[in-house]
Amino acid sequence: MSLQQTFLNELLDAIKNDRLTLPTLPEVALRIREAVDDPDVSAAKLADEISKDAAMAARIIKVANSPLLRGRVVVDNLQLAISRMGITFVRNLATGLAMEQMFQATNDAVDEKLRSSWEHSIEVASICQVLASHFTRLKPDQAMLAGLVHEIGTLPILTCAEETPEILEHPGILEKIIERLHPRIGTEILKAWDFPEELVAVPMGYLNFTRESEGDSDYVDVVTVANLQSYHGSNHPLAEVDCSVIPAFKKLGLSHEVDVHHVEELAEDIDEARSALL
Numbered sequence: 200m201s202l203q204q205t206f207l208n209e210l211l212d213a214i215k216n217d218r219l220t221l222p223t224l225p226e227v228a229l230r231i232r233e234a235v236d237d238p239d240v241s242a243a244k245l246a247d248e249i250s251k252d253a254a255m256a257a258r259i260i261k262v263a264n265s266p267l268l269r270g271r272v273v274v275d276n277l278q279l280a281i282s283r284m285g286i287t288f289v290r291n292l293a294t295g296l297a298m299e300q301m302f303q304a305t306n307d308a309v310d311e312k313l314r315s316s317w318e319h320s321i322e323v324a325s326i327c328q329v330l331a332s333h334f335t336r337l338k339p340d341q342a343m344l345a346g347l348v349h350e351i352g353t354l355p356i357l358t359c360a361e362e363t364p365e366i367l368e369h370p371g372i373l374e375k376i377i378e379r380l381h382p383r384i385g386t387e388i389l390k391a392w393d394f395p396e397e398l399v400a401v402p403m404g405y406l407n408f409t410r411e412s413e414g415d416s417d418y419v420d421v422v423t424v425a426n427l428q429s430y431h432g433s434n435h436p437l438a439e440v441d442c443s444v445i446p447a448f449k450k451l452g453l454s455h456e457v458d459v460h461h462v463e464e465l466a467e468d469i470d471e472a473r474s475a476l477l
Contacts (some may be wrong), residue, residue: 352385
């Protein structure tokens with residue numbers, strides 16, 4: 200049996216028998232989500248919880264003062280930052296910011312792949328936030344989070360690869376396995392994290408280019424378009440996809456010929472959204 204088939208079979212067997220170790224959200228994200236789920240939560244209570252993590256607190260204040268939110272007054276404390284952004288926005292932002300620490304590994308080859316995946320996720324998330332803001336009635340912060348988690352299923356596969364060093368000598372094989380399995384694994388991770396159904400649908404749905412959703416555009420549509428836009432003008436295979444036949448573009452009311460990076464207003468907003476996540 201080939202190395203590819205052996206590694207693939209091990210992963211499939213682990214998925215089937217619930218033996219695949221799914222990543223858990225970092226503790227700071229779990230604490231903030233738990234606090235937000237309290238119906239009596241206030242900006243002051245949430246600020247107390249976030250302030251236990253100085254790095255997270257500093258990043259949230261930075262975003263509150265970023266051009267993204269266009270506040271006229273400089274915010275210098277967490278409670279004001281939360282009041283400016285809103286509690287749900289802060290929860291989604293904190294979840295996204297905390298996820299970065301998950302995309303690291305001790306093996307250099309795996310670490311490089313994880314960091315590359317995270318950088319791509321930030322690019323897609325930034326485009327998602329801007330598309331949701333300009334072309335839909337969806338929540339831009341929720342769209343940002345959808346972009347950040349669209350490839351989350353890559354994590355356990357690369358963790359297994361770290362334990363099977365010989366697969367790392369064949370990056371092409373590993374890439375094929377990731378392409379095949381990450382949507383299915385990503386769905387299980389988001390279910391385990393108790394994400395809303397509209398986000399759980401993202402990993403399996405965003406690469407389905409014939410998908411027709413009912414009603415207005417949804418988060419899967421936004422991620423589909425953002426992911427394709429992220430590869431625009433590159434030599435990636437997805438840059439060759441015929442976007443004119445993809446329903447998600449029509450749903451958003453965005454021409455398949457447009458490159459969002461070349462539309463001044465959109466490009467500026469994408470840069471601002473990206474800098475908020477870095």
